[in-house]
Amino acid sequence: MDVLKLAIEWAKAEVFSTRFFIFFAIGFFIASVGFWQLGKTDLAKAYIIPTLVVGILLLIIGSGTNYANNKRIKQFEKDFNSDEIAFYQSEIKRSESTIKQFVAVFKIVPIVIIIAALLILYVNTPTWRAICITTLSMLMVILFIDGNALSRIENYHKALKLLDLNNRTTNKM
DSSP: OOHHHHHHHHHHHHHHHHHHHHHHHHHHHHHHHHHHHHOOSHHHHHTHHHHHHHHHHHHHHHHHHHHHHHHHHHHHHHHHHHOHHHHHHHHHHHHHHHHHHHHHHHHHHHHHHHHHHHHHHHOOOHHHHHHHHHHHHHHHHHHHHHHHHHHHHHHHHHHHHHHHHHHHHHTOO
16 A cells, blocks of 8 residues: 555544544534523533533534545645655654644543542532533543544554555665
8 A cells, every 4th residue: 555545544534533523512512402491400501501612612623623634635645746755754754743742632631531520529519510521521522532533643653654664675665
């Protein structure tokens, strides 16, 4: 498999994955409307704004990453055709950088989860409970989707390295 096919395959998988942010955003929008229309208790009413905010945030994340990845797919072929070796090297660097970013995310998000969980224990107002629980829900969605994305980028990076090793032994590049 050549570098271009590998890159496009990875990017298409990313496009599919980022749509789950949009899917979950719609779920949070539905929940917000449900709490608005059917919420009778103070806690249920307190969920209206936090679920709406989380829905908006997930929609922004999903739409932004979906747009960026679709744009990237179109750019791959141009970059590959202009200079195969530079394209390959840029993909190695980009995948390494992305892996490092994910490592940071997987250190920061659990800390925020712990803080939100502790706030639930110590803060008794409905608004703060709703904010903390909704934040926990959003962070779990992010970990779920980003965990899969991290696995994909690691596999992509390994495949790029393996492709380099194969090309060195056969002198194709």
